[in-house]
Amino acid sequence: MTYSIPNPDIDGDITVGFHHLRARDETMELLLTVTPEFGEHGAYNLFTLHDGRFAARLSDRQNLKQYTILGAQHGSPGWATPGTPGEVEIHDGETLAYWANYPIPEDDIDVVSISVHENAPEIEDVDIDWGEAEPSDLGGDGSDPEADEEGDIEIEDEA
Numbered sequence: 001m002t003y004s005i006p007n008p009d010i011d012g013d014i015t016v017g018f019h020h021l022r023a024r025d026e027t028m029e030l031l032l033t034v035t036p037e038f039g040e041h042g043a044y045n046l047f048t049l050h051d052g053r054f055a056a057r058l059s060d061r062q063n064l065k066q067y068t069i070l071g072a073q074h075g076s077p078g079w080a081t082p083g084t085p086g087e088v089e090i091h092d093g094e095t096l097a098y099w100a101n102y103p104i105p106e107d108d109i110d111v112v113s114i115s116v117h118e119n120a121p122e123i124e125d126v127d128i129d130w131g132e133a134e135p136s137d138l139g140g141d142g143s144d145p146e147a148d149e150e151g152d153i154e155i156e157d158e159a
Helices: none
Strands: 002-004 013-024 027-037 057-060 065-067 096-103 111-115 123-127
Touching: 013 111, 013 123
Parallel strands: none
Antiparallel strands: 002 013, 013 027, 027 096, 057 065, 057 111, 111 123
């Protein structure tokens, strides 16, 4: 996906490549690459290139839910690439690997859409790599996988 750099003071394009969205225990890991092309000798961080607003979000269109990076709040990147998007600078034509972690979806879904900025197109219909598990095996249906039909967790008596 390629789009114009959102910062009005920087002329150029950004290409975002999707690599994977994998379920890992109780989280999902997203891996993207970001390559800006702005034809200058300087370097910019992702926040500057995106006019102060860069945050990869996952959207479950089927159930009208959005998932944000775990622990991200008040400018903190949360469980995302250390130092980005505000500290690591990228030169023209360089590629930055960007990863972030999200909660497992509440619903039994196989695809989401990814957005990084309101002026960038979404990456649509991204498959979630559940590995050998199914969404419901990891609590992806909104329930605890250890619960019985009534939603109660059975505890074995160790006596």
